[in-house]
Amino acid sequence: MIYKADYVITMAGPPIKDGAVKIRGNRISEVRSISQMTIDNDEEVKVFKDTIIMPGLINAHCHLELGYARGLFPPGEAFSMWLARVEKSRKEQLDEDYENAIRLGIMESIHSGTTTLFDVGKTGLNIKIFPDETVRSFPVREFSGGETNLNYQQFDEQIAYISEGSSSFLFPDKCQPSVSIRSPYTCSETFFRHVLTRQNNLRVPFSFHLSEGQEEEGLYKTNSGQLHDFCERNFGTPPDFQGKNPVNYLLERKLIPQKTLLVHCNVLDVKSASRLAEKNVSIAHCPRSSDFFEHPEFPFELCYNNNINVCLGTESMACNEDLSLFEEMHMFRSKYPHVDCSEVLKLATVNGARALGMEDSLGKLLPGYLADFIGITIKHDPAFDMFDEIVCEEHEVAMAMIDGEEVLI
Ligand SMILES: [Zn+2]
Missing domain, CATH: 3.20.20.140 (Metal-dependent hydrolases)
Known part of the structure; x- marks a missing residue:
């Protein structure tokens, strides 16, 4: 399963425009721009508009x-x-x-x-x-x-x-x-x-x-x-x-x-x-x-x-x-x-x-990390800093994934 949003924030590098997160079981297997991601024929891609995906x-x-x-x-x-x-x-x-x-x-x-x-x-x-x-x-x-x-x-x-x-x-x-x-x-x-x-x-x-x-x-x-x-x-x-x-x-x-x-x-x-x-x-x-x-x-x-x-x-x-x-x-x-x-x-x-002693598996979106992430509804304005928008503005949580399971969508 692949989850695609306007941006993906990994907390381990700059935001990825048109980013996507691929999961296998309860782990993340790939995080990159959707254009660079390998997608299997039968793989479902869920697209979230005006949304930023980030760690839970x-x-x-x-x-x-x-x-x-x-x-x-x-x-x-x-x-x-x-x-x-x-x-x-x-x-x-x-x-x-x-x-x-x-x-x-x-x-x-x-x-x-x-x-x-x-x-x-x-x-x-x-x-x-x-x-x-x-x-x-x-x-x-x-x-x-x-x-x-x-x-x-x-x-x-x-x-x-x-x-x-x-x-x-x-x-x-x-x-x-x-x-x-x-x-x-x-x-x-x-x-x-x-x-x-x-x-x-x-x-x-x-x-x-x-x-x-x-x-x-x-x-x-x-x-x-x-x-x-x-x-x-x-x-x-x-x-x-x-x-x-x-x-x-x-x-x-x-x-x-x-x-x-x-x-x-x-x-x-x-x-x-x-x-x-x-x-x-x-x-x-x-x-x-x-x-x-x-x-x-x-x-x-x-x-x-x-x-x-x-x-x-x-x-x-x-x-x-x-x-x-x-x-x-x-x-x-x-x-x-x-x-x-x-x-x-x-x-x-x-x-x-x-x-919590989980720095190698939680808090970032990286291959091998646990699939715990959320999607928040923000239409990013490139004139502003994305992290400012996340911390200082009102937004909604549109999606939540915990341990590879969709718990809110
Ligand atoms: Zn207390």
């Missing part, structure tokens, strides 16, 4: 199960107050509410051009639902708290379910489940280490929230404050961070393994950035969520100058309007107008793939 977007951090909370909480409140509201709202949800939220979130993501989701949930329902869904996924069960038998028991059961499921082919290749912790201050250090050690056996990057905003910074520095008290009430007393910078504290204790996918890092100093770069971490930045909380501005230049891989996430509907990564790119560009739009597009494609 990669959402490196979301919480689909919180889809029920869309529009529920006001922006700009203290982070600890928001956390308290979310925890209270969770008590009113049934499993089927979460399940509906996850399924709707998957549909919404695909319709907005996302073909891979790194989805974090506290219920573990994402690990049950994603294997049967068309989207490429990394469902993660997130744990908080720690030193209770119940917590260890639930964690060990989850790990057993994942490893048994993997050996019995419960999970297709495009669904790789994992486990994690919410953040270092929401669990004991012993439990953190327990999760990290067992997570290491999975082929998914370890991921947790870190240095999100000033309240968290205050907790690390003073071992007190509203966020500290909230955690004490809900998850148990946070560890004593001894007034240390969280990155230094965690690195000293070997709690940030190579290629960790850190989420947020809105508060980062020069030394921490260079130490994180040595660990080859990636950072999932969630522009609209940061804006919702009025967090300090994400230190993009600092990360960029240290060659830290920055990718994009949407966070949850409890602090965002929708699941569109195009909107995240738009918000990012409005904060960093000097960053070229081709670089912005990398955040949601190439960089997302690298963050």
